[in-house]
């Protein structure tokens with residue numbers, strides 16, 4: 252394990268995704284986290300069709316448009332974020348079961364406590380591993 256495994260995220264990205272996701276409450280907020288290498292520099296919100304918790308039921312046109320936008324910006328998709336309005340910042344059973352993108356980090360922002368909590372994980376074949384990330388100011 253070298254420094255290359257370390258994830259970092261710009262603080263402005265956290266500000267952006269937090270205010271976007273806050274606006275979506277009481278619904279969950281979803282989005283892509285994009286950047287270069289292991290550094291997340293951009294947040295791209297994603298609309299969902301299915302309001303049930305941890306559904307990842309994206310609007311297909313918006314999903315592909317966003318992927319295109321990320322590629323045109325010469326960025327890579329590095330992670331997917333969704334919120335847990337009432338659950339802790341830890342993958343739910345369905346998050347772990349249906350996560351199909353082991354190459355992407357799974358970010359969860361929880362509004363359960365007064366103090367919002369943002370956590371990152373790697374999920375592979377139902378196995379959940381917490382990821383350490385650094386905030387770049």
Ligand SMILES: [Zn+2]
Nearest residue numbers: 305342343346
């Ligand atoms: Zn979830």
